[in-house]
Amino acid sequence: MNVLQVRGLAKRHGREQTLVRAVDGVDLDVPAGQTLAVMGPSGCGKSTLLHLLGGLERPSDGQVWLDGQRLDNAGERALARLRRRAVGFVFQSFHLVEELSAAENVELPILLAGGSPRTARRRAQLLLEQVGLAHRARQLPWKLSGGERQRVAVARALANEPLVVLADEPTGNLDTAATNEVLRLFGQLRAQGQTLVMVTHDGRVAATADRLISMRDGMFVEDTWLAS
Amino acid sequence: MTGRILLVLRLVAGDVRRHPGPAAMLVLSVAVATAVLSLGMSLPGATERLYLQTRAATAGPDVVALAPGDDEAATSVLTSLANAPGVVGLSRTYRQFFATLTRRGGGEARAIVLGADRRPGPIDRPLVTSGRWVRPGGVVVEKGFAGALGVHVGDGVTIAGRSYPVVGIAVTAARTVYPWAAMGGPGGGPGDGSGLVWMDEPDTRPLAATDLPRTSLVYLRMRDPGDTAKYMATYHDTPNSAGGRVGDSAARVNSFTWQFMIGQNGVYLRDSQPIMIIGGWLLSFLAVAGMTTLAAGRAAGQTRRVGLLKVVGATPGLIGAVLLTEYLALALFADALGLAVAHVAAPAIINPSGSLLMTAAGPDGPVVAMTTVIAVGVALLTALGPAVRALRTDAVTTLSPAVRRPEYLVLLTRVAALLPIPLLLGLRLIARRPGRAILHACGTAATSIGITVLLLVYAQPEQGWDLGGVTMADLMNDQTRHMLLAVTVAMLTLALVNTVTMAWTTAKESQATMAIARTLGATPGQIAAGLSTAQLLPTLPGALAGIPFGMFLQWFFGPDEPFALSAGWLLLIPLPLLLATALVTALPARLSSRRSVAETLNTETA
Numbered sequence: 001m002n003v004l005q006v007r008g009l010a011k012r013h014g015r016e017q018t019l020v021r022a023v024d025g026v027d028l029d030v031p032a033g034q035t036l037a038v039m040g041p042s043g044c045g046k047s048t049l050l051h052l053l054g055g056l057e058r059p060s061d062g063q064v065w066l067d068g069q070r071l072d073n074a075g076e077r078a079l080a081r082l083r084r085r086a087v088g089f090v091f092q093s094f095h096l097v098e099e100l101s102a103a104e105n106v107e108l109p110i111l112l113a114g115g116s117p118r119t120a121r122r123r124a125q126l127l128l129e130q131v132g133l134a135h136r137a138r139q140l141p142w143k144l145s146g147g148e149r150q151r152v153a154v155a156r157a158l159a160n161e162p163l164v165v166l167a168d169e170p171t172g173n174l175d176t177a178a179t180n181e182v183l184r185l186f187g188q189l190r191a192q193g194q195t196l197v198m199v200t201h202d203g204r205v206a207a208t209a210d211r212l213i214s215m216r217d218g219m220f221v222e223d224t225w226l227a228s
Numbered sequence: 229m230t231g232r233i234l235l236v237l238r239l240v241a242g243d244v245r246r247h248p249g250p251a252a253m254l255v256l257s258v259a260v261a262t263a264v265l266s267l268g269m270s271l272p273g274a275t276e277r278l279y280l281q282t283r284a285a286t287a288g289p290d291v292v293a294l295a296p297g298d299d300e301a302a303t304s305v306l307t308s309l310a311n312a313p314g315v316v317g318l319s320r321t322y323r324q325f326f327a328t329l330t331r332r333g334g335g336e337a338r339a340i341v342l343g344a345d346r347r348p349g350p351i352d353r354p355l356v357t358s359g360r361w362v363r364p365g366g367v368v369v370e371k372g373f374a375g376a377l378g379v380h381v382g383d384g385v386t387i388a389g390r391s392y393p394v395v396g397i398a399v400t401a402a403r404t405v406y407p408w409a410a411m412g413g414p415g416g417g418p419g420d421g422s423g424l425v426w427m428d429e430p431d432t433r434p435l436a437a438t439d440l441p442r443t444s445l446v447y448l449r450m451r452d453p454g455d456t457a458k459y460m461a462t463y464h465d466t467p468n469s470a471g472g473r474v475g476d477s478a479a480r481v482n483s484f485t486w487q488f489m490i491g492q493n494g495v496y497l498r499d500s501q502p503i504m505i506i507g508g509w510l511l512s513f514l515a516v517a518g519m520t521t522l523a524a525g526r527a528a529g530q531t532r533r534v535g536l537l538k539v540v541g542a543t544p545g546l547i548g549a550v551l552l553t554e555y556l557a558l559a560l561f562a563d564a565l566g567l568a569v570a571h572v573a574a575p576a577i578i579n580p581s582g583s584l585l586m587t588a589a590g591p592d593g594p595v596v597a598m599t600t601v602i603a604v605g606v607a608l609l610t611a612l613g614p615a616v617r618a619l620r621t622d623a624v625t626t627l628s629p630a631v632r633r634p635e636y637l638v639l640l641t642r643v644a645a646l647l648p649i650p651l652l653l654g655l656r657l658i659a660r661r662p663g664r665a666i667l668h669a670c671g672t673a674a675t676s677i678g679i680t681v682l683l684l685v686y687a688q689p690e691q692g693w694d695l696g697g698v699t700m701a702d703l704m705n706d707q708t709r710h711m712l713l714a715v716t717v718a719m720l721t722l723a724l725v726n727t728v729t730m731a732w733t734t735a736k737e738s739q740a741t742m743a744i745a746r747t748l749g750a751t752p753g754q755i756a757a758g759l760s761t762a763q764l765l766p767t768l769p770g771a772l773a774g775i776p777f778g779m780f781l782q783w784f785f786g787p788d789e790p791f792a793l794s795a796g797w798l799l800l801i802p803l804p805l806l807l808a809t810a811l812v813t814a815l816p817a818r819l820s821s822r823r824s825v826a827e828t829l830n831t832e833t834a
Contacts, residue, residue, distance in 0.1 A: 084541020
């Protein structure tokens with residue numbers, strides 16, 4: 001069963017001479033449990049694709065289905081609900097809420113989804129243990145290293161047991177040790193059957209995927225299955 | 229639901245913890261404006277409320293009737309007022325002497341010494357606020373008079389050459405407040421300012437033996453206390469004991485109603501009211517100007533915060549709730565703080581003589597409601613723009629660095645090219661944000677209005693109030709001056725805080741531009757000077773514009789006298805304002821210019 005389905009998806013910026021086709025009519029099916037890596041040169045549209053898949057941007061054309069529900073014509077409120085229930089985001093620059101502690105950042109999506117404070121606290125504790133940061137739960141983001149911040153971001157992405165985790169250059173701002181730690185986490189997610197779509201420049205990250213799509217000028221130029 | 233409420237509170241508390249400076253500024257601005265405005269709005273009717281409280285607590289008379297002298301003629305004519313229209317009760321006839329009081333340690337003042345009953349009658353029962361009521365050999369001093377003299381229970385005073393201990397301090401509603409205790413001179417004409425002293429009736433015999441001027445008086449109770457007008461119109465026609473009319477008697481009777489006393493007591497506040505009301509509105513404008521700039525300065529950060537919340541699934545409603553709750557909570561806290569300050573300050577402002585009871589003072593229900601509505605309105609107006617902008621922007625865009633296209637005044641930018649570097653940079657910063665420069669100029673104009681009025685009032689020769697051998701300050705004049713000084717200081721404080729906020733916001737917003745200017749060869753000194761110049765340029769027209777407005781206000785509300793300061797002197801007002809602006813903008817400008825160019829450019833493009 002496909003968690004994500006995309007048909008004729010396009011995102012255009014500008015007009016006539018200044019027209020940029022960030023994503024140019026792509027089709028995609030992502031089955032449940034698959035780890036998909038999208039690679040390509042800078043500006044090829046891979047981050048825009050990820051934003052469109054997660055409902056962070058609206059497409060110019062085409063349809064996106066997430067868990068059978070259309071995203072491209074959904075209202076802001078419906079998108080918000082879908083994001084908190086079905087999608088977890090991991091960004092290159094972490095995007096943690098600076099005034100909340102690590103644990104509070106992880107609790108955030110649970111509370112937004114209507115979870116009780118007690119449930120949120122327990123789940124955050126569990127997730128932070130899984131990413132090896134239980135001892136740093138009370139720290140504010142600025143006190144954490146880059147790798148630690150990204151692990152908090154991963155824990156936050158998993159908070160509501162999403163159908164799909166969308167990761168945009170998750171190791172782009174990390175050193176080798178921190179990259180290895182994040183890759184280990186992604187390996188665990190893959191083993192647990194978590195659907196994962198990641199955009200990356202890093203060959204090591206792409207190598208951990210089941211499937212690799214190469215993009216150029218907003219289009220898919222190669223779609224390779226790396227593992228059976 | 230609990231979880232979402234917790235989340236909103238957590239995000240609000242976290243943001244306030246992380247940005248305490250802007251939060252403190254918001255609280256300060258709104259609290260100051262609320263305090264002054266609520267005090268100004270509380271003044272109408274304030275004296276009346278206090279007088280009525282005092283009247284109820286002391287069984288105050290409906291009318292006080294006085295006649296010169298203490299002879300039979302005076303007593304007879306006053307007693308005949310029992311037959312005047314509407315009169316249902318009459319006190320015994322009291323005597324009062326126009327004496328001089330000397331406090332121990334020096335200092336003289338005019339005093340009215342009233343021969344009092346050891347057990348006060350049913351009309352006028354003065355309320356002892358400290359010590360005890362009169363006893364043989366001991367006097368009680370009226371509270372406002374005691375406060376002005378600095379006399380306390382246990383102190384000694386000398387009246388007409390005899391020493392008496394002060395055994396008590398009391399208030400009464402049978403007199404207008406200090407220093408208008410005499411309510412008329414010994415001959416029935418106008419009286420000098422003086423304070424009231426109660427003395428045991430037998431103790432006044434030595435005074436009676438002297439040639440001190442004196443009057444007799446009675447307290448009247450009316451059938452309908454609200455209808456004293458009929459009495460005032462007809463009491464002269466009341467038959468006297470000699471078969472004639474009261475109006476024909478040898479002793480001329482003067483009557484004072486309790487309504488007259490309310491009016492006389494309110495004279496104190498006559499000049500304070502416009503100061504507080506106009507000052508309150510000017511301060512409110514300064515608060516709005518400061519908060520708008522603050523909100524603009526934080527817009528980029530708030531927009532990013534909105535993006536972060538959107539990414540994790542927050543709905544527009546919840547995001548709006550987070551943004552508005554913070555401003556609302558701070559505004560309501562500031563409103564409560566301002567009202568509390570007003571409550572504490574109210575006695576000194578509403579009851580400067582201290583002659584009236586202060587059982588309940590300060591802002592009442594409608595004033596509290598009004599200032600709260602204003603505070604909430606200011607918060608909503610400030611928060612709504614950034615909130616709506618942030619909510620309307622795509623999540624991805626909100627997470628990216630701000631790419632807001634600034635307004636741009638092309639002509640000003642071109643003119644700037646001909647000027648030295650600091651002026652060039654300053655003018656171009658103004659050209660990017662002309663609205664903010666106008667706001668800064670208007671804020672400076674408001675402050676300049678306050679300073680102009682303050683200087684004009686303080687330049688007037690001080691009117692001394694001769695209360696006997698020593699000249700005591702004219703309390704009403706003092707009251708006006710103190711109010712004006714307090715409001716102007718508050719305005720200066722807010723204006724300086726606003727200037728710092730504007731400099732900080734401009735420095736923050738122009739970081740990338742200034743970093744690029746530095747890569748092109750501008751020095752940190754030129755950058756700092758440019759940022760300061762951007763604040764200084766609007767200060768000058770603002771300060772100049774405030775002067776005529778201040779002169780108009782002083783001409784309109786002030787005494788009917790020519791200005792004691794020439795326009796030439798007033799034109800110097802911009803100088804200290806420019807100096808203060810240069811000083812307070814120097815720090816943010818310098819800090820901003822010191823930041824590493826590479827770091828700034830990396831941050832802006834990350």
